[in-house]
Amino acid sequence: MSFSEAYSWINIQFLLEGLLITVEVAFYSIIFSVILGFILGIIRYFDIPVISKITGWVVDIIRNLPLLLIIFFTYFALPELGLSLDVFWSAVAAMTIFEASMISEILRGGLKAVPKGQTEAGLASGLTRIEVMRYVLLPQAARDTLPSVVSQLIALIKDTSLATIITLPELTHNAQIIYGQDTAYVIPMFAALAFFYFIICFALSLFSKYLARTIAFRASEL
Amino acid sequence: MIGLLEQYWPLLLEGFINTLIVSIIALLSSLIIGTIMGMLQLSANKIVRTIVNIYVEFFRNIPLLITVMFFYVVVPMYWMNISGFAAGIIGLTIYTSSFIADNIRAGILTVPAGQMEAALSQGMKQIQVMRYVILPQAIRIVLPPLGNQFINLVKNSSVLAMVTGLDLMYYGDFVAMETFNTFDTYILVGLIYLVITLPLTFATRKLEAKLGVNDN
Amino acid sequence: MSIIEFKNVNKYYGKMHALKNINLTFEEGEVTTLIGPSGSGKSTLLRCINGLEKITDGHLHVFERDIADSNTDIRLVRQKIGMVFQHFELYPHMTVIQNVTLAPMRVLGLSEKEAIESAERYLTRVNMWDKKDAYPDNLSGGQKQRVAIARGLAMTPDAMLFDEPTSALDPETIVDVLDVMKDIAQKDGMTMIVVTHEMNFAREVANRTIFMKDGEIIEDRPSEEFFENPKDERARNFINQVFAY
Amino acid sequence: MSIIEFKNVNKYYGKMHALKNINLTFEEGEVTTLIGPSGSGKSTLLRCINGLEKITDGHLHVFERDIADSNTDIRLVRQKIGMVFQHFELYPHMTVIQNVTLAPMRVLGLSEKEAIESAERYLTRVNMWDKKDAYPDNLSGGQKQRVAIARGLAMTPDAMLFDEPTSALDPETIVDVLDVMKDIAQKDGMTMIVVTHEMNFAREVANRTIFMKDGEIIEDRPSEEFFENPKDERARNFINQVFAY
Amino acid sequence: DVDIAERIDEQETPILNWGVKADTNLFGYYNIESGEVEGFDIDIAKALTEEMTNGTGEAKFVEVTSKTRIPLLKNGKIDGIIATMTISEERKKEVDFSDVYFNGGQSLLVPEDSEINDIEDLTEDHTILAIKGSSSTQNMRELAPQVNVLDLENYGEGFVALQSGQGDALTTDSAILLGMIDTNPDYRLAGSNFTDEPYGIAINKGQENFLDRLEKALETIQGNGVYDEIYDKWFGEILPADSPNTASTSTTGAANNAPENEGESGDNQ
Numbered sequence A: 001m002s003f004s005e006a007y008s009w010i011n012i013q014f015l016l017e018g019l020l021i022t023v024e025v026a027f028y029s030i031i032f033s034v035i036l037g038f039i040l041g042i043i044r045y046f047d048i049p050v051i052s053k054i055t056g057w058v059v060d061i062i063r064n065l066p067l068l069l070i071i072f073f074t075y076f077a078l079p080e081l082g083l084s085l086d087v088f089w090s091a092v093a094a095m096t097i098f099e100a101s102m103i104s105e106i107l108r109g110g111l112k113a114v115p116k117g118q119t120e121a122g123l124a125s126g127l128t129r130i131e132v133m134r135y136v137l138l139p140q141a142a143r144d145t146l147p148s149v150v151s152q153l154i155a156l157i158k159d160t161s162l163a164t165i166i167t168l169p170e171l172t173h174n175a176q177i178i179y180g181q182d183t184a185y186v187i188p189m190f191a192a193l194a195f196f197y198f199i200i201c202f203a204l205s206l207f208s209k210y211l212a213r214t215i216a217f218r219a220s221e222l
Numbered sequence B: 001m002i003g004l005l006e007q008y009w010p011l012l013l014e015g016f017i018n019t020l021i022v023s024i025i026a027l028l029s030s031l032i033i034g035t036i037m038g039m040l041q042l043s044a045n046k047i048v049r050t051i052v053n054i055y056v057e058f059f060r061n062i063p064l065l066i067t068v069m070f071f072y073v074v075v076p077m078y079w080m081n082i083s084g085f086a087a088g089i090i091g092l093t094i095y096t097s098s099f100i101a102d103n104i105r106a107g108i109l110t111v112p113a114g115q116m117e118a119a120l121s122q123g124m125k126q127i128q129v130m131r132y133v134i135l136p137q138a139i140r141i142v143l144p145p146l147g148n149q150f151i152n153l154v155k156n157s158s159v160l161a162m163v164t165g166l167d168l169m170y171y172g173d174f175v176a177m178e179t180f181n182t183f184d185t186y187i188l189v190g191l192i193y194l195v196i197t198l199p200l201t202f203a204t205r206k207l208e209a210k211l212g213v214n215d216n
Numbered sequence C, D: 001m002s003i004i005e006f007k008n009v010n011k012y013y014g015k016m017h018a019l020k021n022i023n024l025t026f027e028e029g030e031v032t033t034l035i036g037p038s039g040s041g042k043s044t045l046l047r048c049i050n051g052l053e054k055i056t057d058g059h060l061h062v063f064e065r066d067i068a069d070s071n072t073d074i075r076l077v078r079q080k081i082g083m084v085f086q087h088f089e090l091y092p093h094m095t096v097i098q099n100v101t102l103a104p105m106r107v108l109g110l111s112e113k114e115a116i117e118s119a120e121r122y123l124t125r126v127n128m129w130d131k132k133d134a135y136p137d138n139l140s141g142g143q144k145q146r147v148a149i150a151r152g153l154a155m156t157p158d159a160m161l162f163d164e165p166t167s168a169l170d171p172e173t174i175v176d177v178l179d180v181m182k183d184i185a186q187k188d189g190m191t192m193i194v195v196t197h198e199m200n201f202a203r204e205v206a207n208r209t210i211f212m213k214d215g216e217i218i219e220d221r222p223s224e225e226f227f228e229n230p231k232d233e234r235a236r237n238f239i240n241q242v243f244a245y
Numbered sequence E: 001d002v003d004i005a006e007r008i009d010e011q012e013t014p015i016l017n018w019g020v021k022a023d024t025n026l027f028g029y030y031n032i033e034s035g036e037v038e039g040f041d042i043d044i045a046k047a048l049t050e051e052m053t054n055g056t057g058e059a060k061f062v063e064v065t066s067k068t069r070i071p072l073l074k075n076g077k078i079d080g081i082i083a084t085m086t087i088s089e090e091r092k093k094e095v096d097f098s099d100v101y102f103n104g105g106q107s108l109l110v111p112e113d114s115e116i117n118d119i120e121d122l123t124e125d126h127t128i129l130a131i132k133g134s135s136s137t138q139n140m141r142e143l144a145p146q147v148n149v150l151d152l153e154n155y156g157e158g159f160v161a162l163q164s165g166q167g168d169a170l171t172t173d174s175a176i177l178l179g180m181i182d183t184n185p186d187y188r189l190a191g192s193n194f195t196d197e198p199y200g201i202a203i204n205k206g207q208e209n210f211l212d213r214l215e216k217a218l219e220t221i222q223g224n225g226v227y228d229e230i231y232d233k234w235f236g237e238i239l240p241a242d243s244p245n246t247a248s249t250s251t252t253g254a255a256n257n258a259p260e261n262e263g264e265s266g267d268n269q
């Protein structure tokens, strides 16, 4: 196998360009989906009449669809709703919609898991419900769900590979172009893909484990 | 959309059934492999632990698509022939089992240490303690996360479409291309996925609520 | 002028009749203990007072405000009533001083400086000022509960509610908390309603003891009298059981 | 012939010196209570006896077997010693009767019929036979602990260890558990070592009281003597604190 | 919707967005080194853009696959498709086509040592690989209904799958297959073309002015030698002028007779 040829500087550069797109898409998607996910999670936690119900249905539907479908749909259907994004922003939009739904569910779980007594203590001291959310519940839920949220963000990074289906020139897409042009490079390209994704995701997962451990440590110092 | 369904229902039905088959086979095999891996992750033997950890960490942190494509493209090119359908099942199994392993491991660890101690202090063997005391409790704890893994598995099975896996998404593409009606076709396909995943989600949520109440 | 007044109050949780036609008044400066077996409705009664639970029917006035009236701003009532919980409910993500200053700043509108000054006063009072920068997780149970009391006091309430403040504590730290409570009762003349299993505290510190069972008030008498000679048989049995060893 | 014998036993958790050069013997039929402040090493001492913790150095013989020796089958020792935990540790996925019969069937090799017969004897003894088909989640704390005691007795042990068996209980149910323990001590002459904060139980039921602090044994005397007049100042302080209210 | 012709006129540097292939050697192929797509379709697109905008405009390229090209055109992300796209009656219901600018024809790609030599050789034991959204996959299902057809996302994946043994042959237009043979000499065509695939430039319906201008531009470059130059550049060696299935006659021929022709011959999907 021609590893050295496969890893010619030109090919490496091309892979790195793809990696850059992967990272960029992931970056924007992470920011937007965390913000949107928090907003949706809070709306659902609060049980606001009608709004929370509808939000819940929409989130449930999105969470239960394959991301592949959502990516495809975003690229081809959003323009029909008057929002035409290029392939990059379509990918970001699809990731955001999907991962925000997942994150909102995580956060809602996290909020529900904060002991009821915390809300009561806040209310009993005269804080409003919003203040209780802002100062008491949200910081705790955010802290407790951080590891799960990071895991979801790892999933997000891996999921960017699906955007190859709408020809987003990200890492997987570019690797496919290289081995599609010369099939002798198939193994080197899969090795490169595994390497890049693994490095990023594993580093993040170590970080998430570290967070989980420090949190557990703090909580056990009773 | 009704028209689409009327005309293409045999294809979509086949895709639906294949998606179900893939999901069930991959679920069962990843449950078995994942449970074994999860228990081995807690093994006293460091070499075993390391090997299992490498497996789990490696496949968790690589996109499913890459693993599936590997079995579809690379393995047949150099070693043995595997169809898209089989490559999909293998990839899904490996990927999902690495998550299930972690769920099982975490489940075992959430059984309070006192349970292990109580059983040991009555003179039971390690293996008996696992079999009669720890695993039955861990399973209860692990059931909701396993439900979520299954839902993910069903959704993830859509990558088979990219390797001629003959699943629902694959036939959805086919119908969309033949009718040029991308919009309606994908909505229809989405609805069919929801037929599988929504009930699973509600069941999992019920289970979560039920087990949560018992915990108090 | 009673500060808290129950008139024919009933409380249901679904079908569970948790408070049965309660009639009660509490006067300023009174220290009352509420005792009774598990499930008798002690917590429910307490939590109705500051609106953490809604009464099902009857009238409940707190500081002359009708708690059941939806026009009443319950937060104004809550500002005047501090509450201390069995499990402390300190905010685990905040330091001791942050715990104590949060509500004074957000609710009373104190500046940070003012809030810290007042926090210093109350934390010193409960002997926890030196731990002001610690996180709750690093405190013992008794220390946590003393901070929780300071947190309640920092709102300068007119009355304090305690729901089993010592039953989650190690026996050696119970005394510190009870001492603080006694001090507040005796030095400040604070109006206090205390749900507790500490019979000796009830006997020594409280003016008045109320015994509840199955959502009803069985006895309501000056503490000394009550402990010397509980009239009702159920109260007598309860006391005997608790003092068995 | 002592059944349990500590000779210069030390126990470290990392750098934490949890047991400091312990020398102790326990005789058959003795009821001993182990008291002392939190973190003094009471649980550690208890758990070393049935090998839940490994001693760091010294010698520990239980029923003439060397616990530290890796050739000793610790399971044989454990069969002879029942243990009751603070948090009961009933198996939540099994009914009461399944909880009690599991180990006799799996460890002693009783048939199901024999195991149920023996379970009936002990569950009746702790007054829980009528709840034999209930799951632990549906029992009160006191009921759970009585089942746990029956579970321990069903192995027909020669000694029983109790680690704060009542400190997670509501005050009214504590007495039921203490009554059962007293009964076993007095009617069966069971050898018992009890870590407890129930001073009255210690005084009335135990022949002997050991006071520990910081991993050391400070006092070890007949209970009556000890409570009348603790010699060591630390013990005196502790007693005073616990009896403060 | 915006009238593209008007848009071109209004812009100072008009930009035309063309949907092109990036996985098809000779037609639209990504050059990793230069970072540009290259090929016959690309050069045609550039020439047409220049012609239609009097040299002021710029051609922009968006990567499409056979599956994504029509949806992308319809939702306005591209102005036109120049991507080896066969003019067919069915597609005409969705989009408008220019005149023919290349005469393709479908064939089979097999490994050198394959026993398949013609479409007639295909049996139900054979698996044929095709690409989602291509007319080739539909043709295959009609002309050889006994065989098993599997669809892949794009030609890169399709050829790799063929090499992995996922199918016995890959089917699409012979000119595209020749592009693969060009870089992978162990493969050959199995027999001659069994359909006609006249390529057209697809644009949205309702763009009469744009279509008009496109037709004129195409006519111009076919007349002034620009087309021939481009054709020679890409197919001069691979499809010599005297080759039996050459498309070189299309320089003049296709443009003239395809419109009448397509009903009978070019429309074999």
Ligand SMILES: Nc1ncnc2c1ncn2[C@@H]1O[C@H](COP(=O)(O)OP(=O)(O)OP(=O)(O)O)[C@@H](O)[C@H]1O
Pocket: C013, C014, C016, C018, C036, C037, C038, C039, C040, C041, C042, C043, C044, C045
């Ligand atoms: N949120 C609730 N929903 C349903 N039932 C409740 C709720 N809170 C309390 N109850 C029921 O109301 C009754 C009174 O409960 P309450 O907590 O007031 O008792 P308590 O006297 O404080 O008992 P304890 O000493 O155990 O704290 C009990 O039967 C309890 O099960």
Ligand SMILES: Nc1ncnc2c1ncn2[C@@H]1O[C@H](COP(=O)(O)OP(=O)(O)OP(=O)(O)O)[C@@H](O)[C@H]1O
Pocket: D013, D014, D016, D018, D036, D037, D038, D039, D040, D041, D042, D043, D044, D045
């Ligand atoms: N598994 C462990 N790892 C590290 N340190 C431990 C462990 N178990 C106990 N310790 C430490 O050993 C010391 C003695 O603990 P032990 O549990 O025996 O005390 P105790 O007297 O039972 O206290 P309590 O009344 O709180 O139960 C304490 O300082 C404790 O923090």
Ligand SMILES: NC(=O)CC[C@H](N)C(=O)O
Pocket: E066, E083, E084, E085, E086, E104, E131, E133, E134, E135, E136, E172, E173, E197
């Ligand atoms: N996939 C392709 O674009 C080439 C095949 C055929 N010319 C078509 O238009 O479908």
Ligand SMILES: [Mg+2]
Pocket: C042, C043, C044, C163
């Ligand atoms: Mg209560």
Ligand SMILES: [Mg+2]
Pocket: D042, D043, D044, D163
């Ligand atoms: Mg202990």
